[in-house]
Amino acid sequence: MSTIQSTAGELEPHPDVALVERVRGGDVSAYDALVRKYERQVFRIAQHITQNREDAEDVTQDAFLKAYEKLDQFQGNSKFYTWLVRIAVNESLMRLRKRRTGRMVSIDEDVETEEGSVPRDLADWAPDPEQNYNQAELAEILRKTIQGLPPGFRIVFVLRDVEGLSTEETAETLGLSVPAVKSRLLRARLQLRERLSRYFRRKKGPKETKLGETGMEK
């Protein structure tokens, strides 16, 4: 995703830049290559935000079409991927607003919850805990767990930890400050960890201890 520094110390352009140039020159097949490269990421992001498969499909299509139409506005000094992600996030949020379910989802408000900010479940996990579940069960556990996070935490975790954006890119994409991204990321990670502990802790082992009942330092 990042530019590669050559031995001469010059920055080589990212391969996406060449593809974008080809599309600008009228070669649509180059855009197909970009679609194939990033369709999974865009669909995942849309699914994580909209929490609805049909909406996520529509958003994926809209995001790629919009990116295609706005390709002239793409500045070569940012990565095509992060530019595309920003479009996908905006399209996903617009889709949520259109649904008018009354359950407004905002990612730019700070989330008023302290849940998970102090770890309570201190039980160790089984070694390779995912081995205790088949693929479908594990996917269901991971889906249920991440869907339970506040939207503002979920999207930060997804962009930063799953899709590999940097803290700065995540902040820019979501219109948040870097400290806000950092704060949400820590709480998202700790909340997910806490919730996954229910499934992944060692089945048999030392008696579970809770913070406050033990000698854990404050």
Place this chain on the structure above:
Amino acid sequence: MTCKEFLALLDDLIDGTVSPELRTELQAHLGRCGHCEVIYNTTRKTIEIYRSHEIYDLPTGLRERLHSAIMARCKKGC
């Protein structure tokens, strides 16, 4: 270093953005605090599991749908 101080730097330790001196301090805390060691290991594992498992399958036919939509758009003028 207290557990609270350790937790405040947990993300930086996981993301490798701490100075070597601070890393040594954090590792020393891990060496004597079983609870923080569990939190550190299981948080890293949480991230790794989400990174390595596809939890939403790409819908079949989505790629073709995208291709058709882009070609249709292209006919209006690329």
